[in-house]
Structure formats: structure tokens, C-alpha cells
Amino acid sequence: MPRNRVAEFEVDFVQALDAEGTVDTDFVPDVGDDRLREMYRQMKRARRLDERAIALQRRGEIGTYAPGIGQEGTQVASAVALAERDWLVPSFREQAAFLARGIPPEAILRYAMGMEEGAEIPEGHRELPPSIPVGSQALHAAGIGWGETIRGEDAVALTFFGDGATSEGDVYEATNVAGALDAQVVFVCQNNQYAISTPRTKQTRAETLAQKAIAAGIEGVQVDGNDALGVYSVVADAVESARRGDPVFVEAMTYRRSMHTTADDPSIYRTEDEEREWETFDPILRFERYLESEGVLSEDDVEEIDAEIEEELADAIEAVREATVEYADMFEFVFAETPPTIQRQREAFERGE
Structure with missing residues (x-):
């Protein structure tokens, strides 16, 4: 029987900064030095919060915690690409995105200590609380995005999920609904290479996760998730596309440098050689090299930022320790x-x- 090709598809890969901080000027967003420094500060802030939280959990002061170490570039750049009127729909390790959207570290730590008050979103903010079930938040984002479409507003819902969530029906349903109903939503898949202990290679035969958008009739694009400039460029374009009723699926290629949660031992399912290899692509170090080379960041700036973060987190931890429940x-x-x-x-x- 003769076969006729009815459609062809491509998935683009975007990278603005390589591992050494060398830049491809075609993908460098014009956001100004102040915003670049603020992105760097938020990435460092999130990294240090996770490190302190892990130590607190080991001492029994907080419960199970899901660090986002290694994924700060994707989260901060995506959050910064949103406008205040846009929605952020997280999973359960989006501390960096929360911080970048103005949620204080004290609230994140309260939630980790089992105080539901920590999940309360401040008045005027458009973030949803953490979502523990894998993939279900994609449906929430599709609903919000569709709601904005119906209302004739131009606000967008951006949701995060991991590579493992693409194996859940919820994500397929959400992308299909978004495409069919012109929902104003951006799906950001943080492909950190592991769904807990299951590597991506054992989850799917698909060459990319971005191509899963094809079945929903929406655009899929892959970006170096450890490249904050590249992520910002891609997500900013995706947000503007979503405002027009064209949802986008972004696969951010990153790596979870720490454990899935503090109940996990990654040494059981991955090697030290693999971890050392990904260490060279660390998003904070790469971004720092770039900012220093451009004269946007100095050694004094780095020391000042680090000191401010330490003082802020010390105050937040003390406040949480004094809280009663x-x-x-x-x-x-x-x-x-x-x-x-x-x-x-x-x-x-x-x-x-």
C-alpha cells in the first residue's frame, strides 16, 4: 500500500551560553544589567536556601525536602520572564521560582516544617501552592490558561514539571486541552534526567521530550536548562506566544545535582563520574563567568551578595524556629x-x- 507523508516536524535546541560562559549573541536577551544581576542573586539565594534546608532536615528540624540544586537556571529565568499578572503553577521543588517571584524564604521553610501557613500565597500574588502529585499541576495550569482565554485577558499560566511527569496521563491531557482550546499556558519540563531513580532513557523511546508537544498540536522546543540566558530567551518568547493563544512546551535540559528528596540516595542509581561531568555545566558558575566577563559582576559584588543571602537566611531560620504551631x-x-x-x-x- 502506498504511503503519503502528511506532516513533518522539527524540534529546535537553543543555547546562549556554553559551559565556559561563551555567548551566542543571537539568544542574548536585552534585559539590562540590573536584571541580570538580580537573576544571579536569586539563583545563589535558592542554592543556599536548599543547602541550609538539607542541613536542617538532617538535624530533624524540618521534614522531607526536595532540593532544586542544579536547576536554578531554569527556574529563575522562567520566573523572571513572566509578568506580575501571569500565573506560576509549581510542582514540589520550585523554591528558586518562588523566591524569584517574591515569596520569602521563611514561607518555604515553614511549609517544609509542616506548617501549612507556609503554603499561603500573599495577597496580590499569582502563584499556586506546591503540588505533590506528579503531573497534576499541568492540568491546573491548562485550566487557568483556558480561563484567561475565556475572559479575554492576556495573562499566562506557566507550569513546571519533571521528565517523569511526561509519563503521566495528566501531562498529555493538559497539553491536548491547551492546544485544542487555545489556552494561554506555557509548559516547562525540567528534564533533570531522573524520575526519582528512573533515568530518562528508561521512560521513553522518544529522542526528546519536547516532541511530545506534537501530538497536542502545539510548539515544542528544547533549551539548555543550565543556561539562564537561553532559558530566558526561550521562555520569554513562549510566554508571548501563549498570550496570543498558542501554548508552548519547553523542555529544559538540566540535571538534579542533589537527591530527589532528602529520603533519597542517588549514589544507588548514578555514578560519581556522571555527577562530576554535569558539575562542569553548573548554571550558577556558568552565569557567573559570563557576568564577570561582561563587567556586570565583580568579586566584590559576589561577596556582597553572598553576605546578604547568609544574613537573610539566618533571620528566616530563626523566625521559623520561634514559630509555634x-x-x-x-x-x-x-x-x-x-x-x-x-x-x-x-x-x-x-x-x-
């Missing part, structure tokens, strides 16, 4: 009407059993 409240907000089983559990808790 009524632990029995965990039983209060599960059901509209507390069933007998939950009531018995609360009574046992109050008796210290």
Missing part, C-alpha cells in the same frame, strides 16, 4: 464534617497515645 490542627481540615475515625485519632493524639 497547634499540631492538633492536622485533624481539623481533612473533612468538612469530622468523621468518627478522625475524631478518635485526635482524641488519642491529645491523650499522648
